[in-house]
Amino acid sequence: MNKAFLFCIFISIFLTIAAAILIILLCFHGHHPVDDLHYQSQDFCVADLNSRIKVDGFTCKSSSEVDETDFFFSGLAAPASTANAMGTAATPADVRQIPGLNTLSISMSRYDFAPGGVNPPHVHPRATEILFVVDGELLVGFLTTSNKLFTKIVSKGEIFVFPRGLLHFQFNNGSSAAAVIAAFDSQLPGTQPVAAALFEAAPAVPENVLTAAFRMESELVEKIKAGLAPNN
Secondary structure, eight states, X not given: OOHHHHXXXXXXXXXXXXXXXXXXXXXXXXXXXXXXXXXXXXXXXXXXXXXXXXXXXXXXXOGGGOOGGXXXXXXXXXXXXXXXXXXXXXEEESTXXXXXXXXXXXXXXXXXXXXXXXXXXXXXXXXXXXEEEEESEEEEEEEOTTOOEEEEEEETTOEEEEOTTOOXXXXXXXXXXXXXXXXXXXXXXXXXXXXXXXXXXXXXXXXXXXXXXXTOOHHHHHHHHHHHSTTO
């Protein structure tokens, strides 16, 4: 074999290995166009909430139809009613209220708590949450996948972080109302309350699954379901 031929073989092998490494890196890099600003090819992609096209996120509406209202929301300015069984109210400010958030990987919510109000154990499967206490005081906490509890009392002006996907809660154990603003690194973080997911699912989680998982009698399962009913 002459040197030129060997050089060509070497280059071919080198390029093959380089391409394989590049493919592996791209596969494991973990970015998604909807959640990563590096993939943006335009100034914004205001959500067309009425589009029948289903994608991960929302399709963009025509730029000629976009105006200032697509980037504006006043819903967090005033407290919401906490006259309910949980004594708390959530006011979201995500892509459904602010179409201009589409593809920007950010949203907010306001939570109002009556004394004794609770935001029961839940998860945000698509976002980390950072919580800022506007007024009052809350007992907050989250559980790791090894069932370790991190909990703290946070007061006005203080911040607490709940890592993505971990079970967490907030409870107003004070004698006055409390309010917080939460921010999320997702345009639509999703919320899944644990009790509701298990005992209010439709179709229902089979009762024998619940009795076996929680080592309880069927009567207690029905009692829990009745206690979670909307009129309670």
